[in-house]
Amino acid sequence: MRLARTTATCHHKVKDERVITVSSIFYAQITEEFRSKGWFRFNFPPPLIPILKEPMPFARLRMHFMLGLRSKYSVNLYQLFESIINQHDPSIELSVKELRTVMGVPPRKLTQWVHLWQKAVEPALEELNANPAGSGMHIEHDLVRAGRGGKVQAIKFRVQKANERIVKERTIAQQLPSRKRTRVKANDIICSPIGIPMFGERVYANAKKAAPRYDVYALEKEWREWITNREDQTPITNLPGHFISFCKSKASRYPLF
């Protein structure tokens, strides 16, 4: 319940137009019977789905490492670097103003470059580079100068994965099943707490087509009981397809008019 009340605010673009989306992170609807059996069914709000499907804004953070960082500026820079490290070109150039925003420097604080550098940027880079095994990365930088005195205009960061991270990611990639062998689409199954997984909206939509006028959720309950109690416990490779066939068979034998 608490999670369902958590809201997300996303700044993104829709057809070259800047949009702010404010939404709950998911909504939940479940019968008392399913709840008593330990099932939890949730759906993502429609405005959030295209945002969640876009992988670029997301990064996998190492929380144990992040929590050990001493400076708030180290934390913010670490999040930035994790967001670009998997890109083809894992580098980013930020103006001083953008750097201040990214690092979360309050307005009218560290206004001189020397202070920003000495007290925020340099200590943060040193902290992240001091433990490449923990951060999983190594960061290099170049200062972009211009004008009299060579005033710093921008800073370019280049992020490299640490060797341990490269080896680990290769190992994980080798352990993943081949995509060609994956018959069930990811959208078809929402979560799998125990036993038979719950289905996504696409499966229910197809089930409604297969069994018009039927309550597909009641059919699902019937199907799950049958699956659980059947004598022949041969594994079913395509559960969503099996459920839809069950609905189709039921509707053809007992059509509702």
Add this chain to the structure above:
DNA sequence: CGAACCAAGACGCAGGACCC
């Protein structure tokens, strides 16, 4: 509960070097 302590963060200054 309040004082003492500590670390992080913020800011200032001096002197020298560099760039336009």
Add this chain to the structure above:
DNA sequence: GGGTCCTGCGTCTTGGTTCG
């Protein structure tokens, strides 16, 4: 020559923790 940077140092503020 003026503007800016860097290094090094010191001081102050703030927030959190520890201890009596």
